[in-house]
Amino acid sequence: MSSESRDNAELRWVDATPRVSGEPMEQLPLDLYIPADALAIWLEQFEGPLDLLLYLIRKHNLDILEIPVARVTEQYLEYLALMKSMAIELAAEYLLMAAWLAEIKSRMLLPPEPREDDEEEPLDPRAELVERLLEYERTTRAAANLDERPRRERDWFDLSVEPPERLPAPPVPADLAGLIAAMQGLLREGSVRRAHHVRAEPLSIRQRMTEILDALIERPRCELADIFRAEEGRMGVAVTTVAILELTRTRAIDWSQESPFGPVTLFRVVGEHEDAEDTMEEGDERPTGE
Amino acid sequence: MSDQPASEPPEGLIELVEALLLASDEPLSVETLGVMIGQETSPALIEATLDRIAARWESHRFVELTSRRLDGRPVWQLVAGAAVAPYLKAADPGRAPRLSRAALETLALIAWRQPITRGEIEAARGVAVNPQILKLLTERGWVRSLGVKDSPGRPEMLGTTRQFLSDFGIDSLDELPDFERFAGQDDIDV
Amino acid sequence: MSDQPASEPPEGLIELVEALLLASDEPLSVETLGVMIGQETSPALIEATLDRIAARWESHRFVELTSRRLDGRPVWQLVAGAAVAPYLKAADPGRAPRLSRAALETLALIAWRQPITRGEIEAARGVAVNPQILKLLTERGWVRSLGVKDSPGRPEMLGTTRQFLSDFGIDSLDELPDFERFAGQDDIDV
DSSP states (O other), rough: OOOHHHHHHHHHHHHHHHGGGGGGGGGGSSSOOOOOHHHHHHHHHHOSSSEEEEEEEEHHTTTTGOOOOHHHHEEEEEEEEHHTTOOOOEEEEEEEHHHHHHHHHHHHHHHOOSSTTTSSOOOTHHHHHHHHHHHHHHHHHHHHHHHOOOOTTTTTOOEEEEEEEESOOOOOOOOOOHHHHHHHHHHHHHHHHHHSSOOOOOHHHHHHHHHHHHHHHSSEEHHHHHHHOOOGHHHHHHHHHHHHHHHHHHHEEEESSSTTHHHEEEEEEOOOOOGGOOOSSSSSOOOOOO | OOOOOOOOOHHHHHHHHHHHHHHOSSOOHHHHHHHHHHHTHHHHHHHHHHHHHHHHHOSSSSSEEEEEETTTTEEEEEOOOGGGHHHHTTTTOOOOOOOOOOHHHHHHHHHOOSSEHHHHHHHHHHHHHHHHHHHHHHHSEEEEEEEEEESSSOOOOEOOOOHHHHHHTTTSSSGOOOHEEEEEEEEHHO | OSSSSOHHHHHHHHHHHHHHHHHHOOOHHHHHHHHHOOTOOOOOHHHHHHHHHHHHHHHHHSSSEEEEEEEEEEEEEEEEEGHHHHHHHHHHHTOOOOOOOOHHHHHHHHHHHOSEEEEHHHHTTTSSSOHHHHOOOOHTTSEEEEEESTTOOOOOOEEEOHHHHHHOOSSOGGOOOGGGGOOSSSOOOO
16 A cells, blocks of 8 residues: 555546536546636635645545545645745745655655564555644534534624613621621720730741641631631731732632622632632722731 | 604514614614614614614513613613512522621721721721722611711711611610620730 | 423513513523522423413514523523624624634634644644634633643643633533544545
8 A cells, every 4th residue: 555556546536536526527627727816816715735735635535544645746736836926925834745745755656665574564654644634634624513503693692681770789688796796806806995916926927828728628618707817816817818818829729709898708729720710809908007 | 753754664674673772782873773774774764663662662571672862862772670680689699698807897896986987997907998898888778977077187977877776686776785894804815 | 391281371470581581691591590580480380481482582583582501401592693693793893703714723623622732733733823813712702721731831721611612502512522523534425
């Protein structure tokens, strides 16, 4: 299969022509000539050298696995010459393909190298080209498959009526226990009664980052409120906030807030970027001073 | 509307304009509809078509054709009535509203320390008061202005409302637990 | 559908479901409609309601009720057909530009071969990737970055989005035919 005679290739060629696309035979170009003005438009349809090559092979119904490289190369080079003569800017990819084809062609002309062990078949110089052509063909078919699917904004359109003016937010329920707890927390923090009891607090941001990550190993998410410790006072709030921001920056954790002023949920990042879209902007408050 | 009586719009035109109104995100003017449909359709005919569409939807309990002015010209849009809102909301999970810690702390300070200024709240909590929180608490009917304080900048003084008392199930502010006596003890532990 | 014959849906329910379908951004399942409307409405009644809505719009030239599968369950949506496209385009020529072959091939490679780098796309197509194409695909919300590959140059890996699935009416990526199946010797002989 490695050495195909030229005659044989010629024969396949002629054999193949009548079967292409069911077109009447007389309209098929038996050689490569097509009118120059048609060519310019027509060449624009090619997506590159693989596309052009595939076209040449498919047009003449050649078995891609048995490409008659000599014949295809000649035809390909003739196209390139035509493109040049029409001052169509030749992309480097086309020239690269021409060089590759020429190389394969020359290797095909050489007698197969005598093999030392008979177990392996000689490597067909066309194998890689065939693989790339088949892969490209699969791609074009996959693209056609996509294009055939009914598509939004082409084949169908979303209908919508304007939803009711600003959906009224459901009222926040009164929460006396929460209110009392909040006041207790503020008092315990000491910030309400006393100005500042600045002490060298043994709080480390790194330590707090570790603790947050530990908490998120046990469960996938937790509430921001659970992370803060009222007994640590404002310094604790500051340290925890910096730790969370640092972990967010390194994308070790992420957080979201369902609604303005709603509870903030921290969750661990699972490697996917899926959740990144849910991330909201900054929290609803920033420490002042400290 | 035009002076000349417009001819009766054909059913196909009514359905086309209806589909265009539904498929467009923006409200449409007669001019835009004219561009869409083509020049041979007169503005008067388009207006007659809109009238017909309005009439069709008039009996609909939840959707209606509305008109408003945008950049000086009337634009038309099919909108859902407010009655639909609670149904849409029902399928929106995770929205069970809750007061954030920041909102609770702000409200607590207002409740226990009223009259209190914004600056005093900020001093107590150590963070700037987000105006959205005060807006939320005011809109909810729990917080109101008690006038301005006679001090530099004349800051607004805030307090709670009767609605606050009734929503939180207390008869009077005196019923709020008195922490101040215990607060001193807590201090020791800090 | 249910075994039991559903009772005839009341007009108010039909109009409510119609309004919900129109006011929601997403197509709705019977389950979601059930949550919206309230538990006392049986799935069978909701399905009967959808049947009635489908029948109502059946005679409409441009609008229809369609159903497709999303996340494994049928969802319903009122849509306009391709017939309105030229009208919408007339007022907004930039709307949803046609996809070139190059764009479709690039999108297909990203869909079937994700995560895929730009270099891998270029190798498969035999030509450089036009940055405008990736920009277009990203702007239409179909393609996104999946991070960088841990290889020299740390190239960006590309993948498709949920929006891609929904715009192309694909239930899930699993639904796409096997890429290898596109190898076709057989369908050459037309």
